[in-house]
Amino acid sequence: MISFTDQQLERYSRHIILNNVGIEGQLKIMQGKVLIIGVGGLGSPAALYLAAAGVGTIGIVDADKVDLSNLQRQIIHFTSDLQKTKTQSAFEKMKALNPDVHVNTYHLRVTAENIREIIRDYDFVIDGTDNFPAKFLINDACVMEGIPFSHGGILRFSGQTMTVVPAESACYRCSFPEPPPKNAVPTCAEAGILGVVAGMLGTIQAAEALKYLIKQGSLLTNALLTFDALKMDFRKVALRKRADCPLCGENPTILRLEDIEQAVCELKR
Amino acid sequence: MIIYVNGEPQEIKQQPFTVADLLVLNQVEMPEMVSVQLNGEFVKREDYQTIQINDGDEIDFLYFMGGGAR
Ligand SMILES: [Zn+2]
Numbered sequence: 001m002i003s004f005t006d007q008q009l010e011r012y013s014r015h016i017i018l019n020n021v022g023i024e025g026q027l028k029i030m031q032g033k034v035l036i037i038g039v040g041g042l043g044s045p046a047a048l049y050l051a052a053a054g055v056g057t058i059g060i061v062d063a064d065k066v067d068l069s070n071l072q073r074q075i076i077h078f079t080s081d082l083q084k085t086k087t088q089s090a091f092e093k094m095k096a097l098n099p100d101v102h103v104n105t106y107h108l109r110v111t112a113e114n115i116r117e118i119i120r121d122y123d124f125v126i127d128g129t130d131n132f133p134a135k136f137l138i139n140d141a142c143v144m145e146g147i148p149f150s151h152g153g154i155l156r157f158s159g160q161t162m163t164v165v166p167a168e169s170a171c172y173r174c175s176f177p178e179p180p181p182k183n184a185v186p187t188c189a190e191a192g193i194l195g196v197v198a199g200m201l202g203t204i205q206a207a208e209a210l211k212y213l214i215k216q217g218s219l220l221t222n223a224l225l226t227f228d229a230l231k232m233d234f235r236k237v238a239l240r241k242r243a244d245c246p247l248c249g250e251n252p253t254i255l256r257l258e259d260i261e262q263a264v265c266e267l268k269r
Numbered sequence: 270m271i272i273y274v275n276g277e278p279q280e281i282k283q284q285p286f287t288v289a290d291l292l293v294l295n296q297v298e299m300p301e302m303v304s305v306q307l308n309g310e311f312v313k314r315e316d317y318q319t320i321q322i323n324d325g326d327e328i329d330f331l332y333f334m335g336g337g338a339r
Binding site: 130131132135153154155158159160174175176180181184185224226235237238239240242 | 275276299301302304306309310311329331332333334335
């Protein structure tokens with residue numbers, strides 16, 4: 001049993017005072033393990049908030065280096081971090097914010113080969129990736145390993161997110177059975193993103209992770225939350241777990257992980 | 270008839286009216302980037318031409334949203 005130091009009682013006092021959190025809830029947070037795949041637009045706010053919340057172990061996965069064009073939205077990285085690896089840059093900020101937190105860094109890209117072993121050590125996974133092959137890989141691996149995760153996607157002024165609790169709720173493939181054809185995906189240059197939209201969505205994902213750890217409220221399962229920041233419209237569409245889902249259905253056709261060909265994104269990183 | 274597309278009422282005069290017709294009417298430029306739910310049920314792409322939409326039906330377009338975040 002962990003006991004709280006006076007400093008921790010002070011640091012987490014605004015959590016502890018909440019009826020739905022309390023000492024027990026904060027303890028669950030401090031014993032929790034969350035993996036954030038991608039410390040970019042979505043992963044930045046998620047990593048900062050989860051570190052601030054005192055999540056015991058946070059894993060961060062990213063193969064990229066910090067680029068000038070990232071700084072408009074990837075708020076964990078600063079101008080002084082240019083050319084640093086994103087994992088190192090994020091690690092430094094998270095430890096500076098909260099030295100209590102144990103941060104595992106994975107300077108790599110998740111693949112069919114390595115992902116299951118990485119996610120297995122965690123209670124909850126946040127998908128903060130920027131491409132469909134990775135999103136499908138994370139969905140498939142989490143369903144196979146039975147690890148709950150938060151899906152997130154952003155485009156221009158919009159965001160979408162759903163939480164998947166494998167075997168209990170609809171997975172990403174229940175609604176999106178196959179990745180979109182490569183030529184249909186808007187290129188990075190065409191797409192663009194209002195920086196703050198990434199922050200809004202990544203923060204929702206972090207909230208789901210914390211709720212999962214403290215077992216309070218209801219998760220964003222069997223639903224797709226979409227918002228349009230231009231109109232500030234939020235809409236939740238009910239989803240159903242499909243008996244004929246190729247992954248989590250009764251007769252799955254996807255039985256092992258496979259790397260999907262990477263969508264082309266030749267824009268300078 | 271009146272149908273509800275993404276929660277918004279829409280009047281449809283055409284009969285019969287399929288999911289494929291709805292995608293055309295709503296000028297969905299890239300149908301590959303959308304999943305369709307009819308009254309909460311996922312509609313398979315191969316059924317778009319045959320599944321008919323009736324008065325009061327609720328249709329949701331779920332868009333693929335990936336990156337642009339790098
Ligand atoms: Zn499924």
